[in-house]
Amino acid sequence: MNPLDATRRMAREALGEGEICGTCGSRVTGLCRPLDAATLDDVLGEAERMSLAQRHMLFHEGDKAGHIFTLVQGTAKLTRLMADGREQVLGFRFAGDVLGYTGSDRYPFSAQLLTSAELCRIERKRLDGLLRRYPALERRLLDLCVQELAATQEQLVTVGRRTAEARVAAFLLSLAEAGRRRHHVGAVLDMPMTRGDIADFLGLTLETVSRTLTAFRRRGWIREPAHGRVELLKPAELVELTEGGSAL
Amino acid sequence: MNPLDATRRMAREALGEGEICGTCGSRVTGLCRPLDAATLDDVLGEAERMSLAQRHMLFHEGDKAGHIFTLVQGTAKLTRLMADGREQVLGFRFAGDVLGYTGSDRYPFSAQLLTSAELCRIERKRLDGLLRRYPALERRLLDLCVQELAATQEQLVTVGRRTAEARVAAFLLSLAEAGRRRHHVGAVLDMPMTRGDIADFLGLTLETVSRTLTAFRRRGWIREPAHGRVELLKPAELVELTEGGSAL
DNA sequence: CGTGTTCTTGATGATCATCAAAGGTGGTGG
DNA sequence: CCACCACCTTTGATGATCATCAAGAACACG
Numbered sequence: 001m002n003p004l005d006a007t008r009r010m011a012r013e014a015l016g017e018g019e020i021c022g023t024c025g026s027r028v029t030g031l032c033r034p035l036d037a038a039t040l041d042d043v044l045g046e047a048e049r050m051s052l053a054q055r056h057m058l059f060h061e062g063d064k065a066g067h068i069f070t071l072v073q074g075t076a077k078l079t080r081l082m083a084d085g086r087e088q089v090l091g092f093r094f095a096g097d098v099l100g101y102t103g104s105d106r107y108p109f110s111a112q113l114l115t116s117a118e119l120c121r122i123e124r125k126r127l128d129g130l131l132r133r134y135p136a137l138e139r140r141l142l143d144l145c146v147q148e149l150a151a152t153q154e155q156l157v158t159v160g161r162r163t164a165e166a167r168v169a170a171f172l173l174s175l176a177e178a179g180r181r182r183h184h185v186g187a188v189l190d191m192p193m194t195r196g197d198i199a200d201f202l203g204l205t206l207e208t209v210s211r212t213l214t215a216f217r218r219r220g221w222i223r224e225p226a227h228g229r230v231e232l233l234k235p236a237e238l239v240e241l242t243e244g245g246s247a248l
Numbered sequence: 249m250n251p252l253d254a255t256r257r258m259a260r261e262a263l264g265e266g267e268i269c270g271t272c273g274s275r276v277t278g279l280c281r282p283l284d285a286a287t288l289d290d291v292l293g294e295a296e297r298m299s300l301a302q303r304h305m306l307f308h309e310g311d312k313a314g315h316i317f318t319l320v321q322g323t324a325k326l327t328r329l330m331a332d333g334r335e336q337v338l339g340f341r342f343a344g345d346v347l348g349y350t351g352s353d354r355y356p357f358s359a360q361l362l363t364s365a366e367l368c369r370i371e372r373k374r375l376d377g378l379l380r381r382y383p384a385l386e387r388r389l390l391d392l393c394v395q396e397l398a399a400t401q402e403q404l405v406t407v408g409r410r411t412a413e414a415r416v417a418a419f420l421l422s423l424a425e426a427g428r429r430r431h432h433v434g435a436v437l438d439m440p441m442t443r444g445d446i447a448d449f450l451g452l453t454l455e456t457v458s459r460t461l462t463a464f465r466r467r468g469w470i471r472e473p474a475h476g477r478v479e480l481l482k483p484a485e486l487v488e489l490t491e492g493g494s495a496l
Numbered sequence: 497c498g499t500g501t502t503c504t505t506g507a508t509g510a511t512c513a514t515c516a517a518a519g520g521t522g523g524t525g526g
Numbered sequence: 527c528c529a530c531c532a533c534c535t536t537t538g539a540t541g542a543t544c545a546t547c548a549a550g551a552a553c554a555c556g
Contacts, residue, residue, distance in 0.1 A: 135383045142393060145390060152404060153400060205512075211536080227522085243330075442503090455546085462503095
């Protein structure tokens with residue numbers, strides 16, 4: 001008997017919004033969130049679950065876009081490489097996010113895990129078939145794309161018009177927001193990215209990011225109880241910095 | 249007799265890729281590009297054509313998202329306002345582009361015309377009905393969204409990791425690229441945006457943009473035969489600047 | 497022709513990058 | 527279990543890039 005059958009049956013039965021899904025995610029987020037039982041069953045039949053180690057490259061910029069991933073557990077960064085070797089981080093992705101959907105047949109950026117991760121992937125051409133059969137899936141993809149676009153535009157404002165301190169503050173707040181979306185409990189956030197990653201995200205150098213974080217720490221605005229963890233002690237101050245920032 | 253009938257009949261007959269469409273665009277681009285005759289007929293029945301003057305605000309950030317627009321003729325800028333009044337230009341939009349599709353019920357940014365313009369708009373709830381009836385439309389919207397996302401990511405690289413000169417060069421090249429997409433003929437490009445607009449797009453000040461453009465002019469890389477016009481005389485040099493730029 | 501807006505150009509200085517080096521941290525293998 | 531090594535982080539000193547302030551020139555509009 002196919003080991004998937006049990007989990008599929010489970011999925012078909014437990015399908016409330018954000019419910020647990022045995023095969024595709026700890027909660028039904030990712031692609032599958034709004035699907036009805038029959039559709040989900042079908043989608044899961046085409047999907048493949050996997051565990052990968054920290055630093056694994058899911059795909060490289062320019063690779064053939066063979067799969068769409070949904071991150072079940074863990075964190076990843078999306079990056080574009082410049083001609084001279086420096087990189088721009090386009091964004092970070094967390095549990096429940098979908099990665100690698102493209103219009104063209106090549107990935108326009110790279111995706112690398114920052115932590116070990118669980119994920120679920122589906123072949124691009126299988127997905128195309130599913131999209132044809134289930135318009136709800138296409139709608140879901142459109143919603144996700146619109147959200148990503150909004151987040152990227154927000155990031156453009158941050159990088160284009162804010163001071164170094166305001167950028168770091170905005171980053172910390174976005175971490176907290178991402179935690180909230182994942183129903184994260186507790187005040188301490190995971191921050192698995194290095195200062196270099198953060199710098200490449202914010203258009204700064206790692207030295208500036210480091211200096212800014214220690215400044216925040218000294219002001220009592222944040223706390224770093226362990227490596228890869230932060231707590232925002234004074235979110236209001238961070239927000240104010242973000243808003244008032246006289247950048248240019 | 250409804251004056252639309254004639255144009256609709258025309259549209260139904262002439263429907264090759266990029267063909268002329270009497271009601272919705274000088275060419276069938278925008279939303280309607282990949283639609284078959286019956287669908288197009290239906291969509292056009294729900295749409296409304298209009299001419300607007302330079303500087304007209306199509307909508308403001310935070311407004312109720314009542315319409316989706318496709319720009320038939322002219323240029324617009326999309327902007328987000330910061331708390332202190334400065335603005336970030338998220339992008340420029342040209343003939344054939346679609347504006348104002350959102351996941352939420354409010355526009356997340358403002359749209360203002362830089363030139364007088366012709367456009368075609370459709371009510372949001374009518375569009376929703378059409379999307380339900382015609383999956384091809386939803387697919388089209390998804391493709392457009394993916395393209396916008398890619399463009400915004402590219403802009404993030406420009407603003408985050410390039411020098412002032414490289415940013416201006418990238419902007420000029422993107423203008424040329426946009427011209428190409430619209431089958432623009434001739435070497436001289438329209439550039440209806442002010443130095444201030446360009447600065448707000450690139451995360452610079454208008455003075456820096458001005459200085460950089462005069463520098464390019466003095467090097468013989470560009471020419472401005474009239475206000476609101478540019479010609480790229482040495483695109484290769486601009487590309488090199490864009491690539492080699494040691495920014496941070 | 498006058499007025500408001502946009503553009504250009506200059507002088508000055510702040511922010512943040514660059515270069516440099518030392519202190520931590522985690523991981524690996526002996 | 528400890529020691530070593532690679533990588534990440536912190537902190538300092540210096541300077542370049544680009545913002546800011548300022549004023550005049552060119553242009554568009556009524």
